[in-house]
Amino acid sequence: MSAQPPLPSEKGQLAHPADLEAQHLNLLDNDAGGASLRRQISVQLSAEQFERLYLQPGGAKAKGDLAKRFGNPTPLGIASFLLAFTPFACLLMGWSGTSTAAAPTIVGAMYFMGGLGLALAGIFEWVLGNTFTSVVFITFSGFWLSFGFLLQPLQGIATDLGANSLEYSGGIAMYLIWWGVLVLIYLIASLRTNVVFVALFAFLDITFWLLTAVYLKLAHASFDHVPALVKAAGAFAFLGCLMGWYLEIVLIFDSVGIPVKLAVGDMSSFMSRRRRMD
Template identity: 70%
Template sequence: MATHATVTPPSEKAHSAHDALDLESGPGIDFLDSKAGASLRRQISVQLTAEQFERLYLQPGGQKAKGDLAQRFGNPTPLGIASLLLCHTPFSCYLMGWIGTTTAAAPTLVGAMYFMGGLGLTVSGILEFILGNTFASVVFFTFGSFWLSFGFLFQPEQGIATALGATSVEYNGGIALYLVWWACLTLIYLIASLRTNVVFVALFTTLDIVFWLLATIFIKLAYANTTHLTELLKAAGAVGFLTSACGWYLLVVLILDSTGWPIKLPVGDLSGFLVRKRRVE
């Protein structure tokens, strides 16, 4: 992209500011900005490249920016994954009944849902957007919104379960439909992840199964059907824990890489999968 800039010829730069003042101060005369036609001061239009324009006007001292954004900023992906894990992993443990917990322990995670799942994922999504990582940005933004919405749902002060009735069709059926569409969205992410790495594919596969299991549980609750409910809850928790295991592995890979460890843990690169064929002209 070329940028136009006005450059005054060197011969005209030699004139003093006093000369300009005299011309402008004449009675009824405006030589520098003549109303009858073009200005008497000659202007030359010069085309500058985007890089030259940035060095002249946007970079103090004309210094060229060092590297690109990915080199000047840190990698926000570990923050997003850590924020997701610190909400998802405890919730999976509740579903499996660890330390005698049940889904009734969900309100204890409200703070984490807001500040880790919601805030942490949103911040990382913004940073991924700045770096131009569309897929990671969308995933982090949407799951940040998911944890914010669940935090709002489980916050005792909202009284949503009390207002609708925790065993009502409206409450359980509404959550079930919400989870069904999250399962559909996760399926889209799963398809997209086939071009990333094996660990991401496993993460989205297990997460999609979790959403379908949770949707099934709430559908059964909506119809007051409690058969095999405990087994379904534990199955959702176990599969969710597999999702967490994939996430924790990715987090370790990213953190070790950020500190320059010589050991490169494998993730199963799939960037060459379904590569678009270039048309030969």
């Protein structure tokens, strides 16, 4: 391959193409403000596009440029949550003739999908600076790990305390009460993300309170309306799962560039601070 011939410069002298390229890069690195133009070049997303990718309240973008170099971990977190929560909702509703007695069969999903998958997604969200989704994923990772441990037959917790005893059912009810409070906080925070996320947390919070009512009744040996409450909890849980599956489709489609625009209902401007009038 022959070397490229020198090119004439402004002063009439011959300049090598490599020198011209170096000068061009220097111009990019030194603009009038002293900052690198190359570092200033970025892709601008609309508020709705950003909410499709990063579910951060108010559309606050991740700090730094890690979001440009790393993948979006949100679909991983949502998929991990759904693959543990959807079968659980189906068991609560009694699909295929099953009941809550079949819950130990999905302990593996609770551990490895709900627990491990959500923990990894939460850590990745934290690295990107997405505080809200990081906290949601990691706390729900702890929920599935703790709930799976409770239902693990090898632990024998229900056998030792009695499946319908005050100690067993009452203890679970106290645990679920505070989860209902936490999800309510998440629900309020999600009012600055999108409509789908709000609906997911709303259905999820109702599910926690219905399950709390079930365990409180069992703790006091009151079995009236318990089957109906369990099915209602399963129905609201399944509605929440439908919201999650829809959001998962939106995120996956966007990640591969499928030209199908599915609405999520951007709410990033809701409850925003008013700008000061000059």
